[in-house]
Amino acid sequence: MDHLRPDLTRALYQAMRTARDLDAEAVALQRQGVFPAYVSVRGQEAAQVASATALDPERDFVFPTYREMASALAYGVDMVGYMASHRALWHGGLYDVMASRFGAVNAVVGGPVPHAVGWAVGERLRGGDGVALSYFGDGASSEGDVHEAMNFAGVFGAPVVFFCQNNRWALSVPNERQVAGGSVAARAEGYGMPGAVVDGNDAGAVYEATAEAVARARSGGGPTLIEALTYRVEPHSTSDDPGRYREDTEAEHWRVHRDPVALLRAAVLAAGHADEADLAEADAEAAGRAEEIRDGVAGAPEPHGSELFTHVFRETTEELTRQHRTWQEEVEL
Template sequence: MPTPEPTGQGATTVEHLSPALTRELYRAMRTARDLDTEAIALQRQGVFPAYVSVRGQEAAQVGSASALDPTRDFVFPTYREMASALAYGVEMVGYMATHRALWHGGLYDVMESRFGAINAVVGGPVPHAVGWAVGERLRGGDGVAMAYFGDGASSEGDVHESMNFAGVFTAPVVFLCQNNQWALSVPNERQVAGGSVAARAEGYGMAGVLVDGNDVGAVYSATAEAVERARAGGGPTVIEALTYRVEPHSTSDDPGRYRDQAEAERWRGRDPLELLRAAMIEAGHADATDLATVDAEAAKRAEEIRDGVAEAPEPDGSALFTHVFRETTEELARQHRTWQEEVEL
């Protein structure tokens, strides 16, 4: 069965949102778009060993992250949630430094930001989110976990087990699937039975929502409702944000080998940033002059983050031996001594 077509007839819905909120959503999406462009350039220049683009998925990420409360919720991302991190308020130089492979988990404070380290394990963030959510309820807190994953990860056993566990224990989790149509080189129809990830929610006793992932207003509203439900004790929700990966899977990928570029161009015509821009102007939330100012500020911030990442000093090599065990083992101490001897030669 083919993947359902996106809803909304190409429009973005902002009438139900305040002008101030739509302007913040636009600012985050615009900055993420510019930072994504800078990041690809850094990879081409050899600063990043590799990079995964978020272009075309900014609405799904910014809309969902903006509906959370950074003071009490916790986000568990994959390797493609740069726009979510930015919208959530993560310190972006430290976050983006992860792509330089300077240090496991980047150079930002995961606990302070309440935004987990980049997780490259397919489906890996999902059980972590459920575990945190159950622990949050056991301690009497009202925080909600956000678990990001893709359509490819939805075929992993960890994701199914986590959803079942969350359903049984009414865990406060929002499962946010960014269905960008391709599990690397495998299309939806060859790995998502039934054509919908959200439809699986019923089998786990939770709400399931299929939303236009290029409509930031729709994503924000669906996420806000799911967060409110979870916080009130109503259990988890699966949100399937239908979007598209217009760029290669990563900077080492060649999508021309497995997909029709005409399809990608069709989705480029539904650019979430341009859809939001047009909707804001039509709704009177901003005019072209206002948005031009935001565009300039976003470009400047992206450049500042780029420069900060490129110039970030490498941590001392001895840090390799910290945070491995709570108490250093004899073998780890021996390895540390050997390393020091080799460095001092």
């Protein structure tokens, strides 16, 4: 941590602390019926915040899955608009994907990976120096789309950072039952790119590994596969019961002894980048911002029901028109 700038480590802590508080608020909103469902990021804040912070929001583009709330926050996305996706107010949320350069929530396992490669190839063809970063999990690493995308990127030298958050559980399936050889990063050699394994709960290590991969891609060095070893301490989603497939003591060990927010706090203090008063102020600011985002998304107006029928097809069909007419008749009764 000593070799990172003090302002950077403080920014990482601020974003991670805010993400932690917002995550707790989001779980509460789901329990209250405001969100139909939610996927927690607790325990993965370092992997997400540090990797997103290593990018340039003016040039690069992020392709997330459905669990990258902390990445969106660190990248500067409008968080009320982003969290609206969890409230099902609009397809992919209410924020501007193109202006934010942060893709819509993608629930297709492995889906963001080929999208990132396609964008990266297009960016290079147009003469830009942007880099795509694609998030995916250890479970997604078994999907064919991921292998094909990595092979394509390796062949064409696409400026992509493949960022695998290996949280040890592909929903209810542990690593040893779905990752042959035990390492996602080891597969990089077969695609002609560097592979790196990093402690996903060490924000400094994640930042440095990602910054190196981004610099390589931007300078024409091609793609990199990063495997950030972390842990999903909460259920896969709010509808999941992890007690059916893993021991509570396992999650508790990571929650208590490997908490990324606590680890970064200790490192920042040890490096002299902040004192307890500074971090107490950061904690208060984080809690306040999380509450503001919570209130904003909870109070956002619901879209008009007619939007069920818009943006389905470029040109409407007879069947869709019939359904719209039926809906109107029922609403007007």
